[in-house]
Amino acid sequence: MDETAGMPTARTIEDRDPSTGQLLAEIPCASAEEVAAAVARARAAAPAWADLPVDDRCACLERASERLLAAAPELGRLASQEMGKPLATAVGEVEGYARYLHEELAEVKLAVAPTPFESEAADVVLHREPLGVVAAITPWNFPVAMPLQILVPALATGNAVVLKPSEHVPLTGRMLAEVLQAELPDGVLELVEGDGATGADLVAADIDMVGFVGSRATGEAIMRSAATGLKRLVLELGGKDPMLVFADADLPAAARAAVQHSLRNTGQVCCSVERVLVEDAARETFEQLVLEEARQWTFGDPAAEGTRMGPLVSTAQRERVVAQVEDARVRGARILLGGELPEGDGAYYPATVVADAPEDAAMVREETFGPVVCLETFPTEAEGVRRANDTPYGLGANVWTGDADRARRVARALRAGQVGVNRYLGGAQGTPWVGARQSGFGYLGGIEGHRQFTVPKTIATARPGA
Ligand code: NAD
Secondary structure, eight states: OOTTTTSOOSOEEEEEOTTTOOEEEEEEOOOHHHHHHHHHHHHHHHHHHHHSOHHHHHHHHHHHHHHHHHHHHHHHHHHHHHHOOOHHHHHHHHHHHHHHHHHHHHHHHHHHSOEEEOOSSEEEEEEEEEOSEEEEEOOSSSTTHHHHHHHHHHHHTTOEEEEEOOTTSHHHHHHHHHHHHTTSOTTSEEEOOOOHHHHHHHHHSSOSEEEEESOHHHHHHHHHHHTTTTOEEEEEOOOOOEEEEOTTSOHHHHHHHHHHHHHGGGGOOTTOOOEEEEEGGGHHHHHHHHHHHHTTOOBOOTTSTTOOBOOOSOHHHHHHHHHHHHHHHHTTOEEEEOOSOOSSSSSOOOOEEEEOOOTTSHHHHSOOOSSEEEEEEESSHHHHHHHHHOSSOOSEEEEEOSOHHHHHHHHHHSOSSEEEESSOOOOOTTSOBOOOGGGEESOBSHHHHHHTTEEEEEEEEEOTTO
């Protein structure tokens, strides 16, 4: 008999405060057997949860949203400490989602409402059934909102869920699970703690679907593994969002947006502005405007009041940013601001503005995920659109111009799931959160997004005498 079966693995997560490097906790990674046991508990709980009317399931989650609001100060504190975002922003993330949950649940009810169809021979009704057990595997950059955007629709549509939070925010993930579990029947939401290998064990376990938010590389690995057993997938992946600025745009407004959406969350947002492409004629004016804005983005202790930008999530993430800035510098780019490692502890990196990175620079081709404004130029509309589209990604994009015809033309030509015109992205309630090309597979949000956690089932009942 294998005496190690069911024991935790020797692997642990080292949970560190990125503002100091201090160890906050060391958490054992669940073994494959523990992952399988969590999935088995979820599978046992799933049928009774699925049998509840959707209104009852949503009522549990409404109550959970009250608990989330009450827990927001502590959840936000943990999130800020574990991944470095300013405390007020971290608390706001929890409160914002808790308040929004009511609208999302109303949308889920519409998504799963049975739909009758006309037929002379039968009464036909289309139902949306839950899939069974959903694995939710999530990143650290929005440590509460990212898990919730899978957990809420997956649970409300009648699935049991096994959550594997990011190894960078394990304490936040654990507390979030406990807050929700307090309002859910046993087993309906299980938690497994661990690293990427734990996530891989979960994908390989007896689950029906993976709801994943994270990097493109991990998304590909999950898709390969999920082929065994044809598990359903929703993958929300990375981006390299371009912003196109024409000389006739409101340049100060465009510069403010470029800087804010390059540096927000220390640049660690899937739909950050990762490249700013400026029409040649506006280059010098725009550079100056960007510099004025970016100088206001100083970094500091995330727990201190008024801090706009905390550290990166880890020194490893900072090394990736440093490598991209150095690669751009070697290839002839101009570093207009920042670009130097600060002294002292923590994974801090200054707001950095890079101009003229060539098309083959890593910063132009690969996700940066750091506090960098990357400025490029283009000579014509056609060339601007070509360059903007010249990455494998397609999450968001935005175009800034005073010419309404051009705005429409360019918005349609940009290959992205979400496009902002003279503004950043963002749809209305009910529109999906969606990445085109290699930024996503399936999508979340809106009625169609919620339905991805279900399978359609048609029941046709013969009409007497028909
Ligand atoms: P990541 O892919 O490294 O990790 C995400 C999660 O996957 C973690 O929980 C990790 O432990 C797990 N994981 C790692 N390898 C795995 C494997 N082989 N099998 C199963 N699970 C595995 O990503 P990250 O660094 O945590 O997050 C940053 C990335 O997430 C960026 O690329 C960002 O753009 C993306 N992101 C996308 C969206 C979106 O909506 N499209 C939102 C937020 C973040």
